[in-house]
Amino acid sequence: MGGEEPSKIAHESLNDKSSESVHSEEYIWWGKNMRRVIMPLFLLVPDTFLYNKYIYINNKDGIMTTNELVLANGRILDGCGNPWFWGDLAIQQGRIVEIAPAGTLDGSETIDAAGRFVAPGFIDIHTHSDLSILVNRRAESAVRQGVTTQLIGNCGMSPAPVEAAHLSEMRRQWGPISEQPEITWDWHSFEQYLDALQDVGLGINIASLVGHGAVRIAAMGFDERAPTSSELIRMKELVAEAMQAGAFGMSTGLVYPPGCYASTDEIIAVCQVVASYQGLYASHIRGERETILEAVGEAIHIGREAGVPVQISHNAPKFGAPCDASANLRLVEEARSMGQDVTVDNDVHTDLAPSLTGGLPQEMQDLPANQIAIMLQDHERRRAIRNEIVEDRKPAFGPVGLLKHGQWQRITMLHAPESPSVIGKTIQAIATEQGGDPFDTYFDLIIENGHEAEAIFDYIEDTNIRLLLQHPAVMISSDGQVLAPYGFLNDPVPYQPCSYGEYPGVLERYVRNEPVLSLQEAIRKMTSFPAQRLGLRDRGVLREGAWADIVVFDLERIHDRATNLYPHTYPFENYPHQYPDGINYVFVNGVMMVGGEGHTEALPGKVLRHQTKY
Secondary structure: OOOOOOOOOOOOOOOOOOOOOOOOOEEEEEOOOOEEEEEOOOOEEOOOOOOOOOEEEEOOOOEEOOOOEEEEEEEEOOOOOOOOEEEEEEEEOOEEEEEEOOOOOOOOEEEEOOOOEEEEOEEEOOEOOOOHHHHOOOOHHHHOOOEEEEEEOOOOOOOOOOOHHHHHHHHHHHHHHHHOOOOOOOOOOHHHHHHHHHOOOEOOEEEEOEEHHHHHHHHHOOOOOOOOHHHHHHHHHHHHHHHHHOOOEEEEEOOOOOHHHOOHHHHHHHHHHHHHOOOEEEEEOOOOOOOHHHHHHHHHHHHHHHOOOEEEOOOOOOOOOOOOHHHHHHHHHHHHHOOOOEEEEEOOOOEEOOEHHHHOOHHHOOOOHHHHHHHHHOHHHHHHHHHHHHHOOOOOOOOHHHHHOOOHHHEEEEEOOOOHHHOOOEHHHHHHHHOOOHHHHHHHHHHHHHHHOEEEEEOOOHHHHHHHHHOOOEEEOOOEOOOOOOOHHHOOOOOOHHHHHHHHHHHHHHHHHOOOOOHHHHHHHHOHHHHHHHOOOOOOOOOOOOEOOEEEEOOOOOEOOOOOOOOOOOOOOOOOOOOOEOEEEEEEOOEEEEEOOEEOOOOEOOEOOOOOOO
């Protein structure tokens, strides 16, 4: 028996159900060791293998009645870094129940993959869909590019926990989306927020970190000081409650208020609570430009002292960094060589389109527009603000490096409702036309347009993205959010190419067009690697028993229709953004979400909760 091949059941098409079996018994691949077991007539198999469900096998008629759906004749990428192989994949009650040679499986419904690639759904480990997923539960921009799971709560920002006394501050941090009718703010605890996510349904699976910034706001607002002993105790209590509710760990955003006010010791103290629940520490580090090496070192130090795994977020050096990405990656390698669990994620976009007010000193960024205008109209205050930006004593987020170093030709105006003639022009070009100083031009546009003045900041070099992509300790993320080309999330039209084209863009530009990564390695970095990081043992891989989160794509047709490469031309090539080409089918928990490149409007996603092991 050991050397024989398993019997093949005659393959039935969707239109032909008349095939008769010629076999008196069938061989079934069983268990993780793939042992062959002879199944006699009408054997009922209790399910330790199929999770408390049952299989009925009818050998008389030669029909296996367990498979609701079969993806046939696909090139299967298992997500673990292995080369593809030809195969069929069967789905039953949300899970993968069998993978077999092409042409050997039957189902109530069969989809012919016709040689397209069949891979695990992409797991995006760094997103900011915390509120936008409530506005667009169909998760359209994510699922249309093959994403089936997102991790939210990054960069120190999560919508919970929230205290009533500080709700207005929390809303101010999240901006206009916090006022949308779908954002009810009828939660206080992290568990209540997760329950609100699951209510009604989701288009994708959602896992969440608890944001250190949210915890700090709940305990002490936006105060720029160290917490008192009682406030620190309260922060620890809130983190413990979030971890018990299912948070996968805690994140920090150490260039944004209030995270930038926190000391290393404060973060270590709170991370010790995370460690007690086997969570991870994810950090937007304290500067990704001039201070990047010190900031990476701080993240590693926090992890070592607190005894918690470290995830360094979107760690490409930004303009002004004294080194390329190989230097910060060496720090990661050194930590790992000493037995410390440190990994990295990064997206592949070189630009970002924030409000111009995001380039102001941290304490000004979230002030009402009229208050900012008054400050900038005062000549002495303007000079002091300019000096503070250039001195950068409290490291600001990446794009501010362009202001610090006078790279005004890399800042291209995107929105300015009161100054429409500047759209598509760089700050340098506008200043030259006006005969003025670029810093003054920048400030004047804020005075005229407030927070609605937005620009594309091209602040990352593609060479650093390539170095990160190729490193084995780096996984792929988007740093985007759920969007849709209609409604509030499209008014004004956002510039977030990563939210529409991150994963197709990697496959198109860095796998097919230029072999920076092999196909199987790119898929590993999008699937099993982030799944492993989150402890999701039954997602991110194609194998029997795993949840059927699956993407079917055509590598030759895949095309990112959202990215605009630098230098820009106006009108922008891929703006407004469009859904990508080449993503044929997407399944979430076994339910088709994208078919024939259209959205099915199903909501099969789950809120995933971290399980603590004692």
